[in-house]
Amino acid sequence: MEGDPPTTLGMTDVVVAGRGARPSGDWGPLRPGPGDARLGILKVMAKIVFDGKKEAERMATFLEESERVLGKSLVILQCDGRSEESTYVRLKREMGERLGAMVSVDFRSQISDLREGIKLANEDETVDGILVQLPIIGADREEVEQILSSIKPSKDVDGLNPKGRFIPAAIRAVERLVDIFKITEDDQVAGNG
Numbered sequence: 001m002e003g004d005p006p007t008t009l010g011m012t013d014v015v016v017a018g019r020g021a022r023p024s025g026d027w028g029p030l031r032p033g034p035g036d037a038r039l040g041i042l043k044v045m046a047k048i049v050f051d052g053k054k055e056a057e058r059m060a061t062f063l064e065e066s067e068r069v070l071g072k073s074l075v076i077l078q079c080d081g082r083s084e085e086s087t088y089v090r091l092k093r094e095m096g097e098r099l100g101a102m103v104s105v106d107f108r109s110q111i112s113d114l115r116e117g118i119k120l121a122n123e124d125e126t127v128d129g130i131l132v133q134l135p136i137i138g139a140d141r142e143e144v145e146q147i148l149s150s151i152k153p154s155k156d157v158d159g160l161n162p163k164g165r166f167i168p169a170a171i172r173a174v175e176r177l178v179d180i181f182k183i184t185e186d187d188q189v190a191g192n193g
Contacts, residue, residue: 070100
């Protein structure tokens with residue numbers, strides 16, 4: 001084993017790692033370490049590449065065809081000191097419009113203005129959804145939580161109000177990955193095993 005050349009791994013290769021195997025940060029080169037021959041047990045870890053853009057496009061197409069958001073009204077509140085859309089706000093607006101929603105972006109320069117914008121959107125019966133783009137300039141963590149909690153649960157489309165009916169996007173993404181890759185409680189996804 002000591003004289004064997006290192007194994008360089010590509011995107012579709014299977015990584016075989018046992019005690020003493022030391023993959024570098026990019027998974028190659030992999031060189032067996034001392035004691036591997038005596039270990040007798042090897043773990044096989046498949047390297048899986050997930051195409052997030054492809055999955056996002058699949059979900060967008062589903063939502064377009066289902067017309068679930070067609071004609072809905074969304075207000076995006078941005079309070080980060082800018083007077084133009086941030087990249088994230090632009091992408092959210094564009095996706096909402098693609099899905100047939102009426103999207104408006106409301107720029108607020110101060111936290112008090114942001115609170116007023118949320119109050120107005122909460123009271124407006126023509127507004128179906130409210131989204132506050134983070135970060136909020138000048139707000140500490142506690143203030144951010146208070147601001148997000150002030151969004152009417154039925155209108156909190158980001159799922160960041162603890163009383164909201166929507167599940168936050170990050171949690172939905174993890175749930176989707178668990179479903180796609182058929183991960184069970186017994187599977188070890190990350191860590192030292």
